[in-house]
Amino acid sequence: MTKILVVGVNTRPVVNSFKKMGFEVYSVSYYNPIDNYPDKSEYLVNDMQHGNFYSNYSEDKLLSLASSYEDLVDNYIICSGIFESENSKIPKWDTIGNTPKKINEISNKYNITKTLQNLGYKTPISKKINNKYQLEKFIEEFGEVILKPIYGCGGVGVIYINNKMLNIEFDLLNRLDVKYPLLAQEYINSESYSLSYINSTYLALNKQIISRSDFGNMYVGNITPYNPEFISKGFETQITQFSELIEILDLKGMNGFDFMVKDGQPHIIDLNPRILGTYETLELSCNYNLAKVLLGAECPKMKEVYHKRVLFANEDFVFDKDIFKKFCTNIDDYIKDLPMNGARISKNEPICTLIYPKVDKDLISDVII
Numbered sequence: 001m002t003k004i005l006v007v008g009v010n011t012r013p014v015v016n017s018f019k020k021m022g023f024e025v026y027s028v029s030y031y032n033p034i035d036n037y038p039d040k041s042e043y044l045v046n047d048m049q050h051g052n053f054y055s056n057y058s059e060d061k062l063l064s065l066a067s068s069y070e071d072l073v074d075n076y077i078i079c080s081g082i083f084e085s086e087n088s089k090i091p092k093w094d095t096i097g098n099t100p101k102k103i104n105e106i107s108n109k110y111n112i113t114k115t116l117q118n119l120g121y122k123t124p125i126s127k128k129i130n131n132k133y134q135l136e137k138f139i140e141e142f143g144e145v146i147l148k149p150i151y152g153c154g155g156v157g158v159i160y161i162n163n164k165m166l167n168i169e170f171d172l173l174n175r176l177d178v179k180y181p182l183l184a185q186e187y188i189n190s191e192s193y194s195l196s197y198i199n200s201t202y203l204a205l206n207k208q209i210i211s212r213s214d215f216g217n218m219y220v221g222n223i224t225p226y227n228p229e230f231i232s233k234g235f236e237t238q239i240t241q242f243s244e245l246i247e248i249l250d251l252k253g254m255n256g257f258d259f260m261v262k263d264g265q266p267h268i269i270d271l272n273p274r275i276l277g278t279y280e281t282l283e284l285s286c287n288y289n290l291a292k293v294l295l296g297a298e299c300p301k302m303k304e305v306y307h308k309r310v311l312f313a314n315e316d317f318v319f320d321k322d323i324f325k326k327f328c329t330n331i332d333d334y335i336k337d338l339p340m341n342g343a344r345i346s347k348n349e350p351i352c353t354l355i356y357p358k359v360d361k362d363l364i365s366d367v368i369i
Helices: 012-020 059-067 100-106 109-118 132-142 163-168 233-240 243-248 279-286 290-294 358-363
Strands: 003-008 024-029 040-043 075-078 126-129 144-149 159-162 182-186 193-198 201-213 216-224 254-262 265-272 306-312 350-357
Touching: 003 012, 003 059, 012 024, 012 279, 012 290, 024 059, 100 109, 109 126, 109 182, 109 265, 126 132, 132 144, 132 163, 132 182, 159 163, 193 290, 201 279, 201 306, 216 279, 233 265, 279 290, 279 306, 279 350
Parallel strands: 003 024, 003 075, 024 040
Antiparallel strands: 126 182, 144 159, 144 182, 193 201, 193 254, 201 216, 216 306, 254 265, 306 350
């Protein structure tokens, strides 16, 4: 029997997909939801006292746990949270999907942005910033900007700043929690979208659900598939041409392209060269096990629209699954990534995930989102 190790912050969707196919599946992760069903699991979170993710998460600890499986497993599958740092250790794993080295290369936001521009793809106007004086000039030029760490995937460490904020708080640049050099980009006033691929196969366009705050944006879910009104034949041709990047960049397995729209044109914001947050909504939409697609099977077309929302605590509290029942009679069917009953969840930390079909979207109250 083939043995698989799934590694990342949250491994649940992939673990369960491969278990359904009869693989022997191991998991090394940060979170330990009770609806994750590997043959063996090792994790970092304290089951009953979750604490703060950014304080407690350690890529090195995950990789140390994973190293004990080297002589046991046949293949690795990489989820989010590893090999996305300048100082990441890069093991030589036999992966289903991109290798640790490839993920680390793509995670250099500055280099990949320059590569995309050189290949003729549209991106936000971008500049590597080495100090606060260069940053101040960039903000003065564009008015509204996005700051990103040089390394990383997704929205971790992304900050929004505008001229008005600088005028109100004259020493704001001195107090920013950033590390130079960083990547500064013009702000694009657009909804956020993504494209999902497995190997060279285009799966779907998704709308990303973004929680916006004064200093930045955070991914909290998605709608899959999504058909925005602005899609025209010309625009559709442009976004499907993103698939050429799969071959050009020699990407394998699951990959995603985040983009926004400026002047009617898609501008690539990010590349995600590993298992995506859309994995489960894609799987539900096409009613097919994506583990089979990762192993080479053809993926059916997306059909039903699914919504995903990550729920965050607005105060410290003790988790009890029954708290959701007052919002929706069949909500048990939608709750994923469940912590243990009685677990203490800190303010602003994720509680669980809701994944539900469009037909039931009005049954879920915004009060709990």
